[in-house]
Amino acid sequence: MDERPGRDGNLKELPSAYERWRSSTLGRITDEIEGKLILDLTGDVAGRTILDVGCGDGAFAVESWKRGAKVVNGVDASPQMIEAAHARARTHGADITFDVGTAQALPFPDNTFDRVVAVTVLCFVDDAAQALREMARVLRPGGRLVVGELGKWSTWAAERRLRGWLGNRVWRRARFRTAHELQHLAKGAGLAVGSPRGAIYYPPCGLAARLLGPVDSRLSRWTTVGAAFVALAATKPPR
């Protein structure tokens, strides 16, 4: 999260900002913890159809493909990120379809996917309620949506708000939410919402991540208070 999406908000630099983030100590530890939580909430993907909304450079999509997903699609508003996602898929020999598109108008028919995942995307979407309705629309009845976002009251969100006030174009327009607000959005889209989970209880600093990262999953079982990352799963009611 530290370097993404672009230190000064330059969208063309998004993929390289991601590379820098993942090669930093903070980025490596944080991505691993967030990724585990998202995979845990997503459940077994083997044989399932998966959509990653705001897929970025395709890390989750490729991981789903490696875990045996039958069909994997990724959508992102940034052509540069979709290019990077294609490159990642090629490197892994993964058969994934990536498209440029927005969360508010997903280019798929109703009832298509078993799992829809959107990680740190809603904060950038102008009409989050519409995005949730779209994700619910493309989910199959009984299918599961997994949403993960930067927690509104975390030190991480505070740092990004500050960057926005100092002129970063991407963070200036970001809107962070509480777990309760995420639940409300998912309910509004007609989904049955599970309990929220938290992760990343340390401040955005590599040393803190190294010291506190190993106990993060224990805190995750207790509370979302103080979590920089909040996530939940929500199910589309069967017909």
Ligand SMILES: C[S@@+](CC[C@H](N)C(=O)[O-])C[C@H]1O[C@@H](n2cnc3c(N)ncnc32)[C@H](O)[C@@H]1O
């Ligand atoms: C912080 S990144 C997260 C990427 C990926 N989900 C991950 O966790 O690594 C946010 C991504 O959302 C994309 N994005 C922003 N607004 C979007 C929208 N309205 N529809 C789809 N993607 C969007 C950006 O281009 C960027 O790749």
